[in-house]
Amino acid sequence: MSKRNPHIDSSRLRSLLDGVNAFGFNPQTGGFNRVGYGPADMAVRAWFMEEMRKDGLTVRRDGVANIFGRFGPADGPSVLVGSHLDTVPEGGAFDGVLGVCVALECVRAMRDAGIEPAMAVEVVATAEEEGRFGGMLGSQAIAGVATAAWVDAATDAGGTRLVEAMHDCGLDPRGTLGAARAPGSVRAFLELHIEQGPVLEDRGIPIGIVHTVAGVVNLTVRLAGAANHSGTTPMHMRADALAGLAAVAHAVPHVLQRHGHDNSRITIGKADIHPNFIHTVPGKAEFVVNIRDTDDAVIRALEQAMRAVVADAAEANRLEYAIDEHSRMAPVALDPDLIGLLHQEADRLGVASLDMPSGAGHDAQTMQTLCPSALLFVPSRGGVSHAPDEWTDWEDIEKGAALVLAALVRLVGES
Amino acid sequence: MSKRNPHIDSSRLRSLLDGVNAFGFNPQTGGFNRVGYGPADMAVRAWFMEEMRKDGLTVRRDGVANIFGRFGPADGPSVLVGSHLDTVPEGGAFDGVLGVCVALECVRAMRDAGIEPAMAVEVVATAEEEGRFGGMLGSQAIAGVATAAWVDAATDAGGTRLVEAMHDCGLDPRGTLGAARAPGSVRAFLELHIEQGPVLEDRGIPIGIVHTVAGVVNLTVRLAGAANHSGTTPMHMRADALAGLAAVAHAVPHVLQRHGHDNSRITIGKADIHPNFIHTVPGKAEFVVNIRDTDDAVIRALEQAMRAVVADAAEANRLEYAIDEHSRMAPVALDPDLIGLLHQEADRLGVASLDMPSGAGHDAQTMQTLCPSALLFVPSRGGVSHAPDEWTDWEDIEKGAALVLAALVRLVGES
Numbered sequence: 001m002s003k004r005n006p007h008i009d010s011s012r013l014r015s016l017l018d019g020v021n022a023f024g025f026n027p028q029t030g031g032f033n034r035v036g037y038g039p040a041d042m043a044v045r046a047w048f049m050e051e052m053r054k055d056g057l058t059v060r061r062d063g064v065a066n067i068f069g070r071f072g073p074a075d076g077p078s079v080l081v082g083s084h085l086d087t088v089p090e091g092g093a094f095d096g097v098l099g100v101c102v103a104l105e106c107v108r109a110m111r112d113a114g115i116e117p118a119m120a121v122e123v124v125a126t127a128e129e130e131g132r133f134g135g136m137l138g139s140q141a142i143a144g145v146a147t148a149a150w151v152d153a154a155t156d157a158g159g160t161r162l163v164e165a166m167h168d169c170g171l172d173p174r175g176t177l178g179a180a181r182a183p184g185s186v187r188a189f190l191e192l193h194i195e196q197g198p199v200l201e202d203r204g205i206p207i208g209i210v211h212t213v214a215g216v217v218n219l220t221v222r223l224a225g226a227a228n229h230s231g232t233t234p235m236h237m238r239a240d241a242l243a244g245l246a247a248v249a250h251a252v253p254h255v256l257q258r259h260g261h262d263n264s265r266i267t268i269g270k271a272d273i274h275p276n277f278i279h280t281v282p283g284k285a286e287f288v289v290n291i292r293d294t295d296d297a298v299i300r301a302l303e304q305a306m307r308a309v310v311a312d313a314a315e316a317n318r319l320e321y322a323i324d325e326h327s328r329m330a331p332v333a334l335d336p337d338l339i340g341l342l343h344q345e346a347d348r349l350g351v352a353s354l355d356m357p358s359g360a361g362h363d364a365q366t367m368q369t370l371c372p373s374a375l376l377f378v379p380s381r382g383g384v385s386h387a388p389d390e391w392t393d394w395e396d397i398e399k400g401a402a403l404v405l406a407a408l409v410r411l412v413g414e415s
Numbered sequence: 416m417s418k419r420n421p422h423i424d425s426s427r428l429r430s431l432l433d434g435v436n437a438f439g440f441n442p443q444t445g446g447f448n449r450v451g452y453g454p455a456d457m458a459v460r461a462w463f464m465e466e467m468r469k470d471g472l473t474v475r476r477d478g479v480a481n482i483f484g485r486f487g488p489a490d491g492p493s494v495l496v497g498s499h500l501d502t503v504p505e506g507g508a509f510d511g512v513l514g515v516c517v518a519l520e521c522v523r524a525m526r527d528a529g530i531e532p533a534m535a536v537e538v539v540a541t542a543e544e545e546g547r548f549g550g551m552l553g554s555q556a557i558a559g560v561a562t563a564a565w566v567d568a569a570t571d572a573g574g575t576r577l578v579e580a581m582h583d584c585g586l587d588p589r590g591t592l593g594a595a596r597a598p599g600s601v602r603a604f605l606e607l608h609i610e611q612g613p614v615l616e617d618r619g620i621p622i623g624i625v626h627t628v629a630g631v632v633n634l635t636v637r638l639a640g641a642a643n644h645s646g647t648t649p650m651h652m653r654a655d656a657l658a659g660l661a662a663v664a665h666a667v668p669h670v671l672q673r674h675g676h677d678n679s680r681i682t683i684g685k686a687d688i689h690p691n692f693i694h695t696v697p698g699k700a701e702f703v704v705n706i707r708d709t710d711d712a713v714i715r716a717l718e719q720a721m722r723a724v725v726a727d728a729a730e731a732n733r734l735e736y737a738i739d740e741h742s743r744m745a746p747v748a749l750d751p752d753l754i755g756l757l758h759q760e761a762d763r764l765g766v767a768s769l770d771m772p773s774g775a776g777h778d779a780q781t782m783q784t785l786c787p788s789a790l791l792f793v794p795s796r797g798g799v800s801h802a803p804d805e806w807t808d809w810e811d812i813e814k815g816a817a818l819v820l821a822a823l824v825r826l827v828g829e830s
Contacts, residue, residue: 231611269657273686278633279705360644383641383652
């Protein structure tokens with residue numbers, strides 16, 4: 001085996017992925033259920049730690065159940081590489097887990113090639129990335145941006161408190177703050193993830209290198225009119241909340257055309273009308289306007305325009321309205337040097353790559369507050385994610401893994 | 416007491432209404448719950464029969480729990496007057512019940528005035544008018560238009576079969592057909608009802624005399640696109656079902672302007688999107704387009720236009736679509752002679768009346784297939800109905816009741 005030529009073992013990587021995906025699989029749906037701090041999530045973490053131990057890595061779990069496997073020097077700074085092991089309910093086979101498995105496969109490849117890194121590599125599988133409790137607790141804890149107040153207040157959609165869920169897993173929520181890594185102790189973070197969108201497939205490019213993770217604002221809009229009988233209420237005497245919602249949704253393309261760019265997205269994904277009867281003019285509508293862009297100024301312009309659209313739609317339909325900011329996350333530019341390194345290595349490997357934004361949130365955006373961070377995408381067939389039919393071709397996965405490996409070798413050097 | 420001058424006793428009428436509304440009252444909400452064939456509905460029928468018995472009427476219940484109280488000649492044809500006693504869940508204090516109570520008050524007034532009618536008056540409280548099982552079973556049974564196949568197939572929203580509900584009330588569903596009245600045996604049907612709309616209040620007119628009950632078509636529309644991530648899916652690659660729904664709803668005013676008239680109504684009252692998550696482009700939308708008019712040709716033109724709008728909205732948003740006819744009811748012109756008589760009597764009483772359509776369905780439209788039928792409206796404050804805050808001023812009720820009484824005296828004559 002050549003000391004100089006580490007290479008990805010695709011079948012070993014695939015076995016590792018299958019090993020992880022034995023946890024939380026639902027044979028009825030084909031979906032994976034490793035919801036953060038659920039039993040399958042905790043079980044897969046224990047199993048993955050054991051896998052890393054077998055590889056001779058120094059393994060540990062921090063206070064929020066992030067797990068780490070260290071390869072190379074026992075002391076000094078390290079480069080972190082990985083992603084998350086938790087899934088949404090009925091999620092797919094690749095989201096998160098692929099990045100963790102690629103990270104361990106890279107270490108295995110370095111080890112097999114006889115590489116002794118000058119700086120340690122730490123494989124990391126973060127906890128609770130999918131936001132069961134509304135954040136990305138694992139990477140937020142590592143980056144030192146999780147606050148005790150937030151941890152104390154967080155609940156999931158079913159009303160379970162985060163602190164209870166942690167207690168049930170044998171975790172002490174007070175350990176959250178202790179999970180923070182010292183600035184400087186982590187030199188870089190590399191994450192490979194599926195794109196979860198259709199762009200790479202559409203363009204026929206196997207690798208995306210993310211320059212910016214888009215910011216997002218969610219505005220909860222409530223329109224209130226009058227729920228009246230659909231037969232007895234003349235059109236001109238109505239205050240129809242659905243008509244208001246329709247006017248808002250209908251205006252989205254115009255707002256984007258006027259104030260948006262290629263990376264802008266406005267989505268109304270959740271909308272409920274009341275009383276929701278065939279024969280009743282809807283008296284209320286509640287919906288969330290989800291606005292994303294890589295440029296905070298553009299987000300603010302889109303938000304302002306959508307607020308004006310809501311006001312106009314309410315007035316035109318004789319509705320009262322309220323707009324509440326449900327959540328807001330600023331765009332995050334990832335590390336330019338790491339991005340440059342990844343593009344160089346991709347070129348060297350002869351793999352086409354696309355400089356692209358990420359529309360979805362990822363651990364890398366949180367880690368960027370702690371250390372230079374980078375995010376690589378591999379294609380998602382049909383743009384599908386968070387669903388059992390999530391798929392990435394193994395040919396593309398191999399290219400992505402090889403790029404992570406090449407970048408890692410450059411970053412940690414050899415002793 | 417003058418034999419020639421029957422008059423409505425408003426406080427007696429009010430007591431009777433209060434008596435009915437003691438059944439099914441929910442003190443938490445102020446709503447009334449006498450859902451067809453539920454315990455409160457059956458109990459109020461027994462109570463009302465007893466009231467009529469105390470008045471000396473000949474009382475009977477038919478096979479579907481319509482109840483009748485006959486005043487005047489024991490044999491020969493009769494004039495039916497009344498409405499229904501059942502309510503929607505959490506309904507108001509006037510819908511249906513007011514017409515039944517006015518009918519009995521008219522008989523009480525005639526009796527007190529010493530009037531012996533040449534033709535019998537039958538007070539009727541129909542069963543299951545509010546359509547728990549999708550029809551107006553009581554009046555349909557009387558008019559002989561309820562079919563055994565329909566009775567056998569009908570279920571409520573909770574999946575309870577009509578035949579089970581009837582059995583639970585001690586009714587034999589096979590008795591439905593036997594409830595049909597022989598053509599010619601009912602000379603007329605008079606119904607007083609609340610308008611359930613805002614027109615009379617808006618115009619300041621206490622009485623509406625309905626010329627036509629609007630027809631209604633309900634089209635169930637299903638739009639199917641792709642449920643993708645709101646951050647990762649570029650706008651031009653989306654197939655957003657909510658955008659399709661918005662385009663359809665947004666087109667309604669244009670369709671009405673082009674193909675509709677004053678009596679036209681198009682309502683999207685029920686709409687559900689899927690998966691209905693903040694961060695997911697809606698992959699599916701299902702909604703019902705409710706189209707009403709007093710002219711069947713107009714309904715068909717509106718329907719055709721809305722079908723074209725759905726097709727266009729689907730194409731513009733890359734959606735598949737399906738349109739199913741959920742239900743259809745043709746407009747019904749009520750009896751011109753009865754309408755003329757009511758206008759004459761209103762004029763004679765010095766009460767302003769409005770010649771108007773009914774946007775909602777009523778027993779009178781079904782009864783028109785059996786006998787000349789008429790429908791009077793009294794104002795609904797704010798147009799509200801099917802809700803606890805349903806209200807009609809007693810001043811207006813007295814005028815409506817006096818008009819029913821006057822019409823009734825003319826129709827049945829004196830022996």
